[in-house]
Amino acid sequence: MKKPLILVTNDDGITSPGIKALIECAAKLGTPFVVAPDSPQSGQGHAITLTEPIRLKEVDIFSGITAYECSGTPADCVKLAKNVLLRDQQIDLCVSGINHGSNASINIIYSGTMSAAMEASIEGIKSIGFSNVSYSYKADLDACKHYAHQVMRAVLQDDFKDCHLLNVNFPDLPLSEIKGLKVCRQGKGNWREKFLENRDPRDQPYYWLAGEFLEEEHDKDTDLWALQNGYVSVVPSKHDLTDYKALKSIHHLENINDAS
Amino acid sequence: MKKPLILVTNDDGITSPGIKALIECAAKLGTPFVVAPDSPQSGQGHAITLTEPIRLKEVDIFSGITAYECSGTPADCVKLAKNVLLRDQQIDLCVSGINHGSNASINIIYSGTMSAAMEASIEGIKSIGFSNVSYSYKADLDACKHYAHQVMRAVLQDDFKDCHLLNVNFPDLPLSEIKGLKVCRQGKGNWREKFLENRDPRDQPYYWLAGEFLEEEHDKDTDLWALQNGYVSVVPSKHDLTDYKALKSIHHLENINDAS
Numbered sequence A, B: 001m002k003k004p005l006i007l008v009t010n011d012d013g014i015t016s017p018g019i020k021a022l023i024e025c026a027a028k029l030g031t032p033f034v035v036a037p038d039s040p041q042s043g044q045g046h047a048i049t050l051t052e053p054i055r056l057k058e059v060d061i062f063s064g065i066t067a068y069e070c071s072g073t074p075a076d077c078v079k080l081a082k083n084v085l086l087r088d089q090q091i092d093l094c095v096s097g098i099n100h101g102s103n104a105s106i107n108i109i110y111s112g113t114m115s116a117a118m119e120a121s122i123e124g125i126k127s128i129g130f131s132n133v134s135y136s137y138k139a140d141l142d143a144c145k146h147y148a149h150q151v152m153r154a155v156l157q158d159d160f161k162d163c164h165l166l167n168v169n170f171p172d173l174p175l176s177e178i179k180g181l182k183v184c185r186q187g188k189g190n191w192r193e194k195f196l197e198n199r200d201p202r203d204q205p206y207y208w209l210a211g212e213f214l215e216e217e218h219d220k221d222t223d224l225w226a227l228q229n230g231y232v233s234v235v236p237s238k239h240d241l242t243d244y245k246a247l248k249s250i251h252h253l254e255n256i257n258d259a260s
Helices: A017-029 A074-085 A112-122 A142-156 A223-228 A244-249 A251-255 B017-029 B074-085 B112-122 B142-156 B223-228 B244-249 B251-255
Strands: A005-009 A031-037 A056-059 A067-070 A093-100 A127-132 A165-170 A180-183 A189-193 A196-199 A205-208 A211-215 A231-236 B005-009 B031-037 B056-058 B067-070 B093-100 B127-132 B165-170 B180-183 B189-193 B196-199 B205-208 B211-215 B231-236
Touching (some): A005 A017, A005 A074, A017 A031, A017 A093, A017 A127, A017 A142, A056 A074, A067 A074, A074 B189, A093 A112, A112 A165, A127 A142, A142 A165, A165 A223, A180 B251, A189 B074, A244 A251, B005 B017, B005 B074, B017 B031, B017 B127, B017 B142, B074 B112, B093 B112, B093 B142, B112 B127, B112 B165, B142 B165, B223 B231
Parallel strands (some): A005 A031, A005 A093, A031 A067, A093 A127, A127 A165, A180 A231, B005 B093, B031 B067, B093 B127, B180 B231
Antiparallel strands (some): A056 A067, A165 A231, A189 A211, A196 A205, B056 B067, B165 B231
16 A cells, blocks of 8 residues: 655754654654755745745755755745645645644744645645644654654544644643643634834844733633643644634625715 | 724835725824835735844825834734834724735735734734735726725724624726625635746746636635625634634544554
8 A cells, every 4th residue: 555645844944853853753654755944934924935936955864755945935835845846646644843832822823834734734635733832942852753643643544524734732741741632722812022122233223023922811622721731732723714703793894885 | 082093004015006095095084004014025924023123114105194114024014013113002993905916715814915904903903904806006996995995984983893804805896886895704715836947047946936716616605706796805804713613523533542
């Protein structure tokens, strides 16, 4: 039986420890094919490159595994893999990460990791974004690898009909202290921004984004609760942004009179 | 009574015709305050600038209206407006656009215009993204202005409780041929990509994203149908990406055994 073809990407760049860990997981379950940014792309959201050309270069840094570095965004990497590099092949799964930093709660909106996974899901490929809540490149990823392997295997076995995109986040804990997987919804949270304001060497002002994350709820069915309580959070996600609740309540907008 | 403070931004850049049209609408209803990118940012999705400083410069190009150009992304513009320039003031409404090109259907995911509006909604500000389906900078925006004014006025009058973000798209038609507003959901569509592949002057390969948009459904309750049938589409949108339907069906993932 043909081994599943697993597209691996990320947003921290092709030399980050997180993608190496994910490639190891993918190699146990199928044939990894790597297309990842040539430099860190954190905070890229669902950016795509429209106004300039994109470069692709094959690199030999994962002992025998086919890998390309790409000058574009994480979403560009997936588009190039699907439409150029693997044009005539079926991609069985796309995995993105392991991101160094949480993509739980509202962070999914800003996340390059999740944008790559979402792009694959838009293209009809089952996909999973993985993130570790620790920002440290030196964080121990053994527990992440253990659970990433389990989730990938489950998705490859096609347990999850009609669910095309998972946002998986790992707590910063050793394997022995993780309580298991928790399927949950995106918790409400937000960044309280505080721009660093300063002057450059030519006395011109500049601003640099900083801030702290504020959790706005602690309900037990959220990813925020799961991570704080020792679970790996798994949020099924989608790219239909319609607010169906509001859809029912604003139909009178169609009848506004022009009294301007 | 104090006039409402209306933050105006876009993704085509501060010199585009679309933002000028939107500022005219805002000036009729309140006090516009403009913070927009200093260069085009199409396809930026919800990108934010983390790894470098951002510049802000006050410009006098809208006859007496306060305006800043910003080196960052559309989402950066909103963050800087809220947290630096208008730190102690209440922003009553944020409007983004008028984008030159459709942001209906899946385009909301890639859209810098909608990312700015979404960023404002995350910050608790009611917001509206406006887009004209024509990509031409020479398109007649009179009909857009007419309907943008109506929608902004309605939202300022607080008709729309619990609805914080609207994705409004205009068909490329003169005012007399537009049938009215249609409240609808995000229609299913996708881009069929076809990368332009070529060689640069140094004989190195490059790839340039191209493609055509494919509508995947024609249901009457979608933005795609509304636009094709002469209506202005209005999709209430949100930043909770949880797939609530899938949430109910994948709980068995919590019980996967470790048979690895």
